[in-house]
Amino acid sequence: MAEIIGVVERLWRYPVKSTCGERLDSVEVDERGLAGDRLYAVRDGQGKFGSGKNTRRFRRMDGLLRLGSRLGHRIDAPVLLDPLGSPVADPTSFLRAYLGRDDVELAREDAVSHFDQLPVSVLTTATLDWVRHTVPTAVVDERRFRPNILLRTPPGTPPFVEDTWFGHQARVRGGLQLAFVRASERCVMTGVAQPGLPHAPEILKAIAQHHDNRLDALAEVTHPGPLRVGDTLSLTG
Structure with a gap:
């Protein structure tokens, strides 16, 4: 039972x-x-994903947890939110300035899992x-x-x-x-x-x-x- x-x-x-x-x-x-969960990540020039730790797949990138994200009804259109909760017009440009790195981009999951x-x-x-x-x-x-x-x-x-x-x-x-x-x-x-x-x-x-x-x-x-x-x-x- x-x-x-x-x-x-x-x-x-x-x-x-x-x-x-x-x-x-x-x-x-x-x-x-869950549909859309961790579907996107901040990816650096070596193909590692922004995280709170350093591993074979992940790169520690401090400050990401002060940002927000949402999908709404469109999985192909993620919205990145700045520390004040406002939507960011160009996520990749914002992330490069915010993290002080010119090799990062907002990337959709492909062959390597984001989980x-x-x-x-x-x-x-x-x-x-x-x-x-x-x-x-x-x-x-x-x-x-x-x-x-x-x-x-x-x-x-x-x-x-x-x-x-x-x-x-x-x-x-x-x-x-x-x-x-x-x-x-x-x-x-x-x-x-x-x-x-x-x-x-x-x-x-x-x-x-x-x-x-x-x-x-x-x-x-x-x-x-x-x-x-x-x-x-x-x-x-």
Whole structure:
């Protein structure tokens, strides 16, 4: 029998990787993830994508999290927002001036994925409340952790309940099915300042100390479908 694990409280999409995202009321989800999520990125002359860390695919570019992005109804027309929230007319020219680099451009995903790991991130209110309680000096909300889905869990749900979902599938009544695989390994992005959220490095320290630097549930999409705020997510096996 299916077990209800929560209700979708908020949906987030991040059209340009490593910028602030946009809240949605509904979205189509396919094998790649939420439509338009991380579809664009800031790419440098070596083909690396702007991020909060340096890896084989990513280049740390400080300041991106002070920018915003949205898609609206046109996936082929991303809107980049400056630190004051105003749309930028020429994203590539703006990024070159803003970052002080003449080799960057706003690029659409092609053969190399823009995702750090898996396409869908789910975070529960139970775990988010734990962060607030554990780090009372910080301003905490889900934007620190960049989930796609903030899931409202029943009263009494323990923090890190997401860990119990790994290896299981969940579904939404409209047909969407997710397979939970593992948690995200967190980096300095959790404490980086962004609009409305001041610098808070103590958040990452707490997660590292209490939960092996991991937080959320990452999932693959096993069956596409629509997703809406208010949908119930049920664990099926």
